Amino acid sequence: MSLPSYDDAARRAHALEADELLSLLGASPHGLSPELAAERLRLQGPNVLPRARPPSLARLFLHQFASPLIYLLLAAAVVSLLIGEWSDAAFIAGVLLINAVVGTIQEYSAQRAAEALRNLVTPRCRVLRGGDTYEIASEELVAGDIVLLESGDRVPADIRLLDAYELSVDESLLSGESRAAAKGAGPPLALECVPADRGNMLFAGTLVEHGRGRGVVSATGASTELGAIATAVLGGPPAPSPLLLRMHAFSRRIALLVAVAVALMMVVALARGMSLEAIFFSAVALAVSVIPEGLIVALTVALAIGMRRMARRHVIVRRLLAVEALGSCTYIATDKTGTLTLNQLSVRKLFFPGVEGEFDEDLLVPLCRTAILANEGFIGHRDGDWVHQGDAVDVALLLLARESGLVKAEQEQTYPELAAIPFESERQFSASLNVDGDRTMAHVKGALERLLPMCERMVSAQGLVPLDAKRLEAEAERMASRGFRVLALASGSITLEEGEVFSEEHLGGLTLLGLVGMIDPLRPEAKQALAACRSAGVELAMITGDHPLTALAIARELGMAEDEGQIVTGRQLREAQGDEAERLIAGARVFARVEPRQKVEVVQALQRRGHFVAVSGDGANDAPAMRAAQVGIAMGRGGTDVARETADLIITDDNIASIVAGVEEGRVAYANVRKVTFLLISTGAAELVLFILALISGLPLPLLAVQLLWLNLVTNGIQDVALAFEPAEGDELKRPPRSPHEPIFDRLMLERVLVSALVIGAFAFVLFRAMLAAGFDVEEARNATLLLMVLFENVQVFNSRSESRSLLRHSPLRNPLLLFGTVAAQLIHIGALY
Numbered sequence: 013m014s015l016p017s018y019d020d021a022a023r024r025a026h027a028l029e030a031d032e033l034l035s036l037l038g039a040s041p042h043g044l045s046p047e048l049a050a051e052r053l054r055l056q057g058p059n060v061l062p063r064a065r066p067p068s069l070a071r072l073f074l075h076q077f078a079s080p081l082i083y084l085l086l087a088a089a090v091v092s093l094l095i096g097e098w099s100d101a102a103f104i105a106g107v108l109l110i111n112a113v114v115g116t117i118q119e120y121s122a123q124r125a126a127e128a129l130r131n132l133v134t135p136r137c138r139v140l141r142g143g144d145t146y147e148i149a150s151e152e153l154v155a156g157d158i159v160l161l162e163s164g165d166r167v168p169a170d171i172r173l174l175d176a177y178e179l180s181v182d183e184s185l186l187s188g189e190s191r192a193a194a195k196g197a198g199p200p201l202a203l204e205c206v207p208a209d210r211g212n213m214l215f216a217g218t219l220v221e222h223g224r225g226r227g228v229v230s231a232t233g234a235s236t237e238l239g240a241i242a243t244a245v246l247g248g249p250p251a252p253s254p255l256l257l258r259m260h261a262f263s264r265r266i267a268l269l270v271a272v273a274v275a276l277m278m279v280v281a282l283a284r285g286m287s288l289e290a291i292f293f294s295a296v297a298l299a300v301s302v303i304p305e306g307l308i309v310a311l312t313v314a315l316a317i318g319m320r321r322m323a324r325r326h327v328i329v330r331r332l333l334a335v336e337a338l339g340s341c342t343y344i345a346t347d348k349t350g351t352l353t354l355n356q357l358s359v360r361k362l363f364f365p366g367v368e369g370e371f372d373e374d375l376l377v378p379l380c381r382t383a384i385l386a387n388e389g390f391i392g393h394r395d396g397d398w399v400h401q402g403d404a405v406d407v408a409l410l411l412l413a414r415e416s417g418l419v420k421a422e423q424e425q426t427y428p429e430l431a432a433i434p435f436e437s438e439r440q441f442s443a444s445l446n447v448d449g450d451r452t453m454a455h456v457k458g459a460l461e462r463l464l465p466m467c468e469r470m471v472s473a474q475g476l477v478p479l480d481a482k483r484l485e486a487e488a489e490r491m492a493s494r495g496f497r498v499l500a501l502a503s504g505s506i507t508l509e510e511g512e513v514f515s516e517e518h519l520g521g522l523t524l525l526g527l528v529g530m531i532d533p534l535r536p537e538a539k540q541a542l543a544a545c546r547s548a549g550v551e552l553a554m555i556t557g558d559h560p561l562t563a564l565a566i567a568r569e570l571g572m573a574e575d576e577g578q579i580v581t582g583r584q585l586r587e588a589q590g591d592e593a594e595r596l597i598a599g600a601r602v603f604a605r606v607e608p609r610q611k612v613e614v615v616q617a618l619q620r621r622g623h624f625v626a627v628s629g630d631g632a633n634d635a636p637a638m639r640a641a642q643v644g645i646a647m648g649r650g651g652t653d654v655a656r657e658t659a660d661l662i663i664t665d666d667n668i669a670s671i672v673a674g675v676e677e678g679r680v681a682y683a684n685v686r687k688v689t690f691l692l693i694s695t696g697a698a699e700l701v702l703f704i705l706a707l708i709s710g711l712p713l714p715l716l717a718v719q720l721l722w723l724n725l726v727t728n729g730i731q732d733v734a735l736a737f738e739p740a741e742g743d744e745l746k747r748p749p750r751s752p753h754e755p756i757f758d759r760l761m762l763e764r765v766l767v768s769a770l771v772i773g774a775f776a777f778v779l780f781r782a783m784l785a786a787g788f789d790v791e792e793a794r795n796a797t798l799l800l801m802v803l804f805e806n807v808q809v810f811n812s813r814s815e816s817r818s819l820l821r822h823s824p825l826r827n828p829l830l831l832f833g834t835v836a837a838q839l840i841h842i843g844a845l846y
C-alpha cells in the first residue's frame with residue numbers, strides 16, 4: 013500500500029461508504045493486525061502535531077535587553093565611554109551582561125520545565141487490533157486503526173464513524189462553535205461539505221462530551237484538520253498568573269514613583285551646583301537600585317520552584333495560577349471513588365430475597381450472565397499477563413462471574429449483542445440487548461432506585477415472586493450503611509419494533525435478579541491527609557454519585573462526618589425551595605447521589621459564602637464544576653482527557669493526600685513570593701532613605717553610581733532567586749489559609765519594609781555623616797558606607813526568610829544556596845575593596 017492513497021482517504025473519508033473507506037485504507041472492522049499497524053507507524057510516522065519551536069537561546073538572550081531600564085543603563089555606558097570613563101563603562105557593561113546571562117538561564121530552564129510537564133501527560137486511546145482492544149499511546153495511532161471512544165475522551169485523530177451511541181462532540185477548538193455537535197455513522201456526504209458539517213466524522217483535538225463511538229482513522233498527525241491549523245492554535249505561551257500581573261502593575265507604579273523622586277533629587281542637586289555628569293549617573297544608579305526589576309523574574313522562579321516541588325509530590329500544575337490559589341483555598345470538594353478510596357472494587361456480598369447461606373446455581377448464573385453482558389469492561393490473558401480494562405465496577409463483576417465459571421467472550425458468542433446503553437454517571441445504570449434463541453433479552457445493572465421501576469418480578473427462595481420494593485430497599489440500605497457499594501441486576505425479554513433504537517423506554521417488565529455489595533478499600537493515607545487538612549483550616553466534603561448511606565459509612569470511617577444530618581442528596585437539592593439549598597450545602601459534609609451538573613450549584617453556593625473552592629473531578633460532565641471552582645483538580649489515572657484538560661491541577665496518583673501536599677506546597681510558594689518581595693523592596697527603600705537623608709542635610713551623594721550598582725548586584729543578584737528556593741518552614745499546614753483577597757502589601761509587609769528601610773538607611777546615613785564630620789575624605793566615607801550597606805543588606809536576606817520567626821531561630825544551613833550566595837557576595841565585596 014502506497015502513501016498517496018492515504019491522502020485520498022483523508023480527503024474523501026466523509027464522502028465514502030464505510031466499507032469503501034475501509035478497503036481504501038486496507039482496514040477491517042476488527043482492526044489492523046498488530047504487525048501491519050507497526051509497519052504503517054514506521055511509514056507514516058507518529059501521530060503528533062507539528063509544534064511551534066521554542067525560541068533559541070540567542071533570542072532569549074537578546075530578549076533580556078528589551079526593557080526601558082536596560083536602555084537607560086546602556087545609554088549610561090555609552091556616555092561613560094564618550095567622556096572617557098572606561099572603568100565605569102566596563103563595569104556597567106559587566107553588570108548588564110551578568111544580568112542577561114542570569115535572566116537567560118532562568119527563562120530557559122522555566123521553558124524546559126514547562127516542556128517536561130507537557131510530556132508527563134501523554135494522551136492514550138483505545139483501539140481494536142486483530143479483534144482485541146488495546147490501550148495505546150495516541151502517538152502510535154495509524155490510518156486504518158479502529159478507535160473506540162467514550163464520553164470524556166479527546167479524539168486522537170481524524171476518524172470516520174462506523175457506529176455511535178448518543179454521541180456528541182465539542183468542536184469549539186476547530187469551529188469556535190461552543191454547542192456540542194451530534195455525530196453519527198451516517199451515509200456519505202457531499203465531497204465539498206465543510207468540516208463543521210461532517211456529521212459522520214470526528215476530528216482530532218475535539219472532545220467527546222457524551223456517548224460512545226467506534227470509527228476508522230482516516231488521517232493522523234499533520235494530515236488532520238487540526239494539523240492544518242496547528243501552529244495557529246497551539247504553542248501559545250501559558251497565561252501569566254494573576255499574581256504576576258499584579259506584580260507587573262505594582263513594579264510599574266514603583267518605577268513611576270522612583271522617576272518622580274529621582275527627578276526631584278536631580279533638581280535639588282542641580283540647585284546645589286553639582287556636576288551634571290555626577291547627577292546623571294547617580295540618578296540612573298538610584299533608579300536601578302530602587303526599582304525591583306528582579307522582582308518579576310524572582311517571583312516567576314518562586315512559582316516555578318513551587319511547580320517542581322508539587323510535581324515531585326504527584327501534583328502537576330497546568331496553570332501557574334493554581335500554585336498560589338491552592339495555597340489559599342478554604343474548601344476542598346473531593347470525589348469519593350478513587351480519591352478517598354482505592355477504586356479497587358471487589359464483590360463481597362450477594363443478596364437474593366429469602367435465601368440464606370449457600371446460593372443455588374440457578375440463582376447465581378443468571379445474575380452473573382447479566383453482570384457480564386451489561387458490561388463494558390475486559391479481563392483476560394494477554395502476552396502472558398493478566399490485564400483488565402474499564403470501570404472498576406465492571407471489572408469486579410467480570411471477576412465475580414469468572415469465579416462462577418462464566419467468561420464474557422463465550423457468553424457474547426452465545427448471546428450476541430444487538431445494542432447497548434453504556435454507563436454514564438447521570439444515568440446510574442447500564443444495559444445491553446442480546447439475542448437469546450428466538451427472543452431478545454435486556455440485561456440491566458445499576459442503582460436499585462433506577463432499576464425498581466423497570467421490574468415487575470424478583471427471584472427469591474420461592475422462585476419468581478412479585479417485586480417487593482420495600483424488602484429490597486431495606487436490604488440495600490443495610491448493605492450501604494456497612495459501606496458496600498450496592499448494585500442491582502435485572503433482565504427480561506423485550507421486543508423492539510423494526511428500526512427502533514434501544515433506549516431506556518423499552519426497559520419494563522423485567523425480573524430483578526439480586527443485589528451485589530462491593531467493597532472499595534479506603535486509601536491508607538486518607539485519614540491522615542484529612543486530619544492535616546482540618547488543622548490547615550481547610551474544610552473538606554465528599555461529592556459522590558453513590559448511595560447516601562454508603563457515602564456516610566465511608567465518611568464516618570474517615571472521620572469526616574458523624575450523622576445523617578450531614579448528608580445532602582441530589583434529590584434534596586433539586587427539591588429545595590428558596591435559600592433552603594444554600595443552607596443545606598453549608599451544613600453538608602457528604603453530597604450523595606448528586607448528578608455531575610449539580611456540582612456546579614454546590615461550588616457556586618460555597619463561593620457565595622466566601623469560600624475559595626477547589627473541586628476534583630474525573631468525568632467529562634465534571635468539567636463545568638471544575639471551571640466554576642477557583643481550582644479545578646483532575647485525576648491523572650482515573651480521569652478522562654476532558655477533565656485533565658479543564659483542570660488547573662492534575663493529581664497523578666489520584667490520591668487525596670497529594671491534594672493536601674499541593675495545598676502545603678502552594679502555601680510555601682506563596683510565602684517565598686512574599687519573602688522575595690520583602691527583600692527587594694526593603695533594600696531598595698533603605699537606599700532611598702539614605703539618599704534622601706543625605707540630600708536633605710546638604711551632604712554630597714553618599715554612594716556613587718558604580719557603588720550603587722555594585723551594592724545591588726552583591727546583595728540582590730543571587731539572593732532573591734535563592735530565597736525562591738526556601739524550603740517549607742514546617743508549620744504551613746498548621747495555619748489557617750490566608751485570605752485570597754489579601755494584597756501582598758498587607759500591614760505586616762508594610763511595617764516590616766518601613767522599619768527595616770528606616771533602620772538601615774538611617775544607620776548608614778549616621779555613619780556617612782560622622783565620618784565626614786571626623787575629617788575623612790568623601791571617598792573613604794563612601795567606601796565605609798558601602799561596606800555597611802552590603803553588611804546590612806546581607807543580614808536582611810536572612811531576615812527575609814521568615815515572617816514569624818527571628819533570623820536567629822532559623823538554621824542558615826537549611827538553604828545552602830542562600831548561605832553560599834551571601835557568603836560569596838561578602839567575600840567578593842571584601843576582595844573588591846582591596
Ligand code: ADP
Nearest residue numbers: 349405435437440441442457458459556557558
Ligand atoms: P462515584 O461518585 O462514586 O464515582 P458513580 O456516579 O460512578 O459514583 O456511581 C453512581 C451509582 O451508579 C453507583 O452507586 C452505582 O449504583 C451505579 N454504577 C456505578 N458504576 C456503574 C457501572 N459501571 N455500571 C452500572 N452502574 C454503575
Ligand code: MG
Nearest residue numbers: 349403437557
Ligand atoms: Mg464512578
